[in-house]
Amino acid sequence: MILPLTQTTAERAPDLRTIFLTQHRRLFKVAYHLTSSRHEAEDVVQDVFVRLHERLAQFHGEAKLSTWLYRMTVNASLDALRRFKRRQKWETALTLPEIEAGANANGALAHSQSELAEKVQIALARLRKPYRAAIVLRDFEGLAYDEIAAVLQIDKGTVASRLHRGYAKLQKELAALGVDRSYLNNP
Amino acid sequence: MKKILAHWNHRRRHKALLLYVDDELPPFEKEEMRQHLANCAFCNKALAELHACRAVLQAGETAPLAPTDRMWQRLVRTTAAASLKPRRLNVNALSAFMPLRWAAVGAFALVVGLLTWRNANEIKHKNPAEQTQLAAVIDYGMFFDAMRRETSASNFYQRYPAQVVQLAEAQRAVDFPLAAVEALPDSFQLDCVRVLECNGAKCIQLTCLKDGKVLNIFQHELGQSWTLGQYAVVRAPICNVECLLVNAKELTAVSWQGSHSEYLAVGQLPPQDFAQIVQILR
Secondary structure, X not given: OEEOOOOOHHHHHHHHHHHHHHHHHHHHHHHHHHHOOHHHHHHHHHHHHHHHHHHHXXXXXXXXXXXXXHHHHHHHHHHHHHHHOOHHHXXXXXXXHHHHHHHHHHHHHHHXXXXXXXXXXXXXXXXXXXXXXXXXXXXXXXOXXXXXXXXXXXXXXXXXXXHHHHHHHHHHHXXXXXXXHHHHHOO | OHHXXXXXXXXXXXXXXXXXXXXXXXXXXXXXXXHHHHHOHHHHHHHHHHHHHHHHHHHOOOOOOOOOXXXXXXXXXXXXXXXXXXXXXXXXXXXXXXXXXHHHHHHHHHXXXXXXXXXXXXXXXXXXXXXXXXXXXXXXXXXXXXXXXXXXXXXXXXXXXXXXXXXXXXXXXXXOOHHHOOOXXXXXXXXXXXXXXXXXXXXXXXXXXXXOEEEEEEEEOOOOOEEEEOOOOOOEEOOOOOOEEEEEOOEEEEEEEOOOOEEEEEEEOOHHHHHHHHXXXX
């Protein structure tokens, strides 16, 4: 009599790797825009995949899995922010060494791009966490309202409300940093 | 009155601008919004600002970090190490339920208290033979191998004596698709089988000897993947493994096929112990 295991590593390991290769970029992007730190973001994504490894057998649908991954990433990112209480620090002095390194290599255009990226990140970091999460999922990930609602476990109306207030605040923050539409044309 | 209504209508449309941009408005409201925008300079300005804000966000988006092999290897190492550690409550995952944390902790403490009280009462009322059995169950709770190091002839060894089983013999005795597995070693010595319990989660550990090396094969939480480890060596999962647990004539066999090696572990267990393992596995 054979007692089958629910899922063998042979079936599971490639799946985890496939998910890792296909989802890592987008999860990293979400984590980075929420934490404002590449190092933190890398740790957050790593943590999410470790949790996924433990619970992979429970997922049967792709949509459910991606929602779960986003949710874990957002929660872990916000938790990292909460734990280290570094928001104040980012608001005053945000440094993105990786971007600056790219700017040096690619000249003036790359420099303006890095400057814009830095300012966007500072403005995002000044938003309240719920607004920031909604904006990151909407603008950087292109999720629909109902998808954002599923990830953040709130209703669709709350998503709309958070986005509305979030953009209003973001516009003010960007303006305070000297970034507006004209910045795109004449940085 | 007309002015108030117009102002209220304007405010309502203004709030719905984002929904209009994101195509989240119902069709009839979308049409109303188009008509409103044709006549409202203020909303047109707000719409332009919103588009500008989004354009800035898109332009200022940071390039994502591409997953590297180093990251994958780090993940593999972490998952292997995590699967060998006792499970702990992951507080990160509960971050969305901050207000409920203390309530959950209180409820958990209450349940643990009740269970402890009940177990203590049960032990008091059991006869000596049953108490021995319970002591054995507590024995299983030894994580890692303190007992092996500290005691030369432990209860484990008495209950699960080591036995060398020739592959050919196993092939005859076990209904097992050995033909599918190539290049098996001639023999594999199963030292002992342990049922470990840690933080309420059970796992099976098979300790085997192969070419003088001690190998531990773990299954943390039933139904999870098997992992292979050695004493004082960083654990790593067996990748691309085909694992099967076979039970025939009270003979237990575990086979696994790694990317570079294939093994079979066979051991003879006392019926009651085997039944207990099967019960747990089920």
